[in-house]
Each structure stands twice: as structure tokens, then as C-alpha cells.
Amino acid sequence: MAFEPPQRLVRALGETARDGDGWLDGLSEAVRQAVALRGLTVERVQVPGGRSSLVVLVRRADGTPAVLKLAPPRARPEAERAALAHWGGLGAVQLLEADGTAGVLLLERLHPDVSVRSLPESKALLEAAGTLRRLWVEPPADFSFETVDGRTGRQAEAMRASAATDPEVAPLVEAALAARAELLAAPPEHQLLHGTFRQSKVLAGERMPWLAVGPDPLVGECAFDLARLVRDRVEDLIATPSGASTTRRRVKRLAESLDVDQERLRGWTLFRAVESGVRARRVGREQDAELLLEFAGWL
DSSP, X not given: OOOOOOHHHHHHHHHTOOTTOOTTTTHXXXXXXXXXXXXXXXXXXXXXXXXXOEEEEEEOTTSOEEEEEEOOGGGOHHHHHHHXXXXXXXXXXXXXXXXXXXXXXXXXXXXXXXXXXXXXXXXXXXXXXXXXXXXXXXXXXXXXXXXXHHHHHHHHHHHHHHHHHOTTTHHHHHHHHHHHHHHHHSOOOOEEEOXXXXXXXXXXXXXXXXXXXXXXXXXXXXXXXXXHHHTTTHXXXXXXXXXXXXXXXXXXXXXXXXXXXXXHHHHHHHHHHHHHHXXXXXXXXXXXXHHHHHHHHTO
């Protein structure tokens, strides 16, 4: 079974390539083995697909539609498996195979081309926030997830290095790092978080109208998880004269609707926007970087 992986995946993995990382080179054979082992029939590869995994639409031996997902170790697929098993389909896609080949997940088929982004903005935010709320639960005791402190610590190191060679971003990096330090000084109760939640991560389903997919789970405070949702459709925000005031209203609305401290949400939104903007700039995605850093300046 030979095929060309989606270019979106190839580009994204190229941005974080490591020496000796041959996952893409072996992907075609890995798909063949995964399909044969489970007796699956392939319908098609989902395009454009994600930035960290390959998604293949398949049917099981009994004709049931499903999704086969393959991800490299750097995408932490075993943490995703553990989180999906813990959620048990409540608010998230259902894991169909509790134990499986490392890096291979068999999942419930949702409607891959229908995300909550298809709704008007205010409705989309409401539905996305409601989905996210269901995922915030006590983490399982039998799996050691990465923490917000640990993940943002690694990101902070990369941000400092970028600021040292790029004075233009230094003031925003300094503000973001100061916000992180203050937030971590007195964190609230920790929950299991989705980790990379946004509107495009919420797909239409049959069991429930909307279900979350593609977590990069970690343990920490809920405001960190919600922060990525604040900047959804950032290109639309930047394009409107009222973008800054709309962003501040969005922070207030989301914080109130999910009972999250507004200032903590603002602080994590700032950190995550600056981190994403600096990273985009570092790998040459200048347009993305410009949007994200301008957005961060509003906070």
C-alpha cells in the first residue's frame, strides 16, 4: 500500500525534524501492517489532515466505519490513547481499541469534514466551550501525563533563545514569561486537559452533536486549555478594526461561561500566543507569526 502523505503533514513534521527521525519514510509500511492486523478496508486518507499525524478513513471487518490514526513518537500518541480511554467517549472521540500497536490508534468515525468552525462565530465558541468543559476531569492515577509547568518550561527556553537573537520580539517574550511565572506561582487545582483545543478540534458526531479529537493531553489548570480557544479565527480578528476589543470581550465571555479566572485566562492566552508566534517566526512562517504577535499585543 503505497501513497503520498498529505503535504500539510510533511511540512509540519519538517519544521520539527530531528536527526534519525525516519517516521515518514516508514509510514506506508506502517499503514499496511496496521490495516492488515485489524482486517480493515481503507476508504481514503483524510486530506489536508493534521499537522502531527496521518488519519485514514477505514471500515472494520463488520462494515463499521472507523478512523485509523498513526502518529510519530514526538506527537505523544500513547498519552493520547491514555486520555481517550480515561474520557471514555464523554466529550471526546471514542477509542475503539484499548491496547494496540505503539503509535497507532483505532477511533470512532466522526464527520471529518464538519467541525464546529462551520458554525457562526458566537455559536461555535459556545459549542466548543461546552465540549471542553466535559473533558476537565481528575487525571487517571495510572498514567504520568506531562504538566503545564513542564511543557511551558521547555517552550520558555526556546522563547528566550529566540528573543536573544531577535530583539523585535523580546518585549513580548519578556511579558509572556513574566505572566507564566506569576501564573505558576499559585496554580489552582489540576485537571486533565486536552492540551491543543480549538474549534477545528471539535467534529460533528453521531453519539453526540460535537466531540473533541486530537488531544495532546497534559495536567494543569483549566485556563491554560481555554487560552487557545480565545484566539480562534485570529485572521478574522486582525482584519477587523474592533479586533482588540472583541478579543477582550471574548476573554471575559469565555472565562465567565466556564467559571475560569479572567486574569489567569488572559495571562495564559498571552503566553500561548507569543510562544506560537515566536515558533512560527523561527521556522519561517512569517505571516502566521505576524498575526499571532499582533494579537498578543492586544492582551
